[in-house]
Every structure is written in C-alpha cells, then in structure tokens.
Amino acid sequence: MHPPFPAPPIEGRGRRLGTSIALAIGAVLLIFGVGLAAVIGIGAVGGKALNEQADAVVADYLDAVRDRNYSDAYDMLCESARSSQSESEFTEQVSGQEPIVDYDLGDVSLVRLTVPVEVRYADGSRAELEAVLEQNTSTGRFEVCSIEE
Numbered sequence: 001m002h003p004p005f006p007a008p009p010i011e012g013r014g015r016r017l018g019t020s021i022a023l024a025i026g027a028v029l030l031i032f033g034v035g036l037a038a039v040i041g042i043g044a045v046g047g048k049a050l051n052e053q054a055d056a057v058v059a060d061y062l063d064a065v066r067d068r069n070y071s072d073a074y075d076m077l078c079e080s081a082r083s084s085q086s087e088s089e090f091t092e093q094v095s096g097q098e099p100i101v102d103y104d105l106g107d108v109s110l111v112r113l114t115v116p117v118e119v120r121y122a123d124g125s126r127a128e129l130e131a132v133l134e135q136n137t138s139t140g141r142f143e144v145c146s147i148e149e
Contacts, residue, residue: 054108054142058115058131061144066100078134078143098123108133117147 057076064073070091074082077090085093098121106116115131129149133142 050110051108054115054133055105057133057142058105058117058144059103061131062100062103062117062119062147065094066103068095068099070094076144078136078145080134081145098125105131113142 061073061076064070064076071087073094074087074090100119101122102120104118106118108115113133113135115133117129117131119127119129121127127149129147131147132145134145135141136143
C-alpha cells in the first residue's frame with residue numbers, strides 16, 4: 001500500500017543541519033572575538049589613561065619641589081602624608097635635600113601604586129626613586145604620598 005501523499009525528501013537534511021551548526025558556531029566565535037578585542041582595547045586605553053594621570057600628578061609635585069614651591073607641593077600630598085607631617089615640617093625636610101634639576105618618569109605600577117623616577121640633582125648626582133601614590137576616595141585622582149629610594 002502506498003501512502004496517500006509522497007514522503008518528504010530526506011536527502012540534504014543532514015547537510016543543511018551541518019551548515020546551520022557551522023554558521024551558529026561561527027557567529028558565536030565572531031561575537032566572542034569582537035568582545036575579547038573590545039575588552040583588550042578598553043584595558044589598554046584605560047591603562048594608558050591611568051599612566052598619564054599618575055605621570056601628571058608626580059610631575060606637578062616634582063616641579064613644585066624643584067621650583068621651591070613647597071606650599072604647593074605640600075598641598076599635592078595625599079591626606080595620610082599631610083596628617084602625619086605639618087607643612088612647616090615638610091618644608092624643612094624637603095628644603096634640606098639636594099635640589100632637583102631634572103627627572104624622568106617611568107610607567108605606573110597599578111598593583112603597588114608607584115611610579116619609578118630617575119632624579120638628577122644640582123650636584124650632578126642621580127638617584128632611582130619611587131613616587132608612592134594613593135587614590136583620593138572622593139575625587140578618584142591620584143595623589144603623591146612620598147618619594148622614596
């Protein structure tokens with residue numbers, strides 16, 4: 001006995017299913033790849049922005065110390081540094097050090113919140129120092145806490 005209608009064709013069904021699965025996997029990989037590229041790009045741009053902000057803060061502080069604007073330099077210190085030392089104590093300490101002539105800044109370490117600084121003094125000597133930073137919780141900006149060897 002024959003069915004009252006012809007049976008649907010079955011050849012090609014496996015090929016269509018395989019093509020559909022391959023296209024779905026390709027779409028998922030494409031979306032994942034674009035998302036990964038976006039995350040990497042955002043991370044690189046964010047890291048560069050943080051490095052620029054840290055460099056600007058440390059440079060402003062060192063410029064103030066170099067130019068003997070100790071009051072301005074003191075105002076740039078983080079809260080914990082200002083609470084542990086008065087402005088007059090800070091001025092006495094910093095003014096007693098060898099004058100800074102020039103400096104070069106390295107890249108910020110976001111793990112330790114430090115910036116390496118190569119300092120050149122008026123007597124011709126050099127030193128490898130580290131600017132210790134803290135992030136102000138109300139403004140989100142970096143502030144210098146100390147310059148250490």
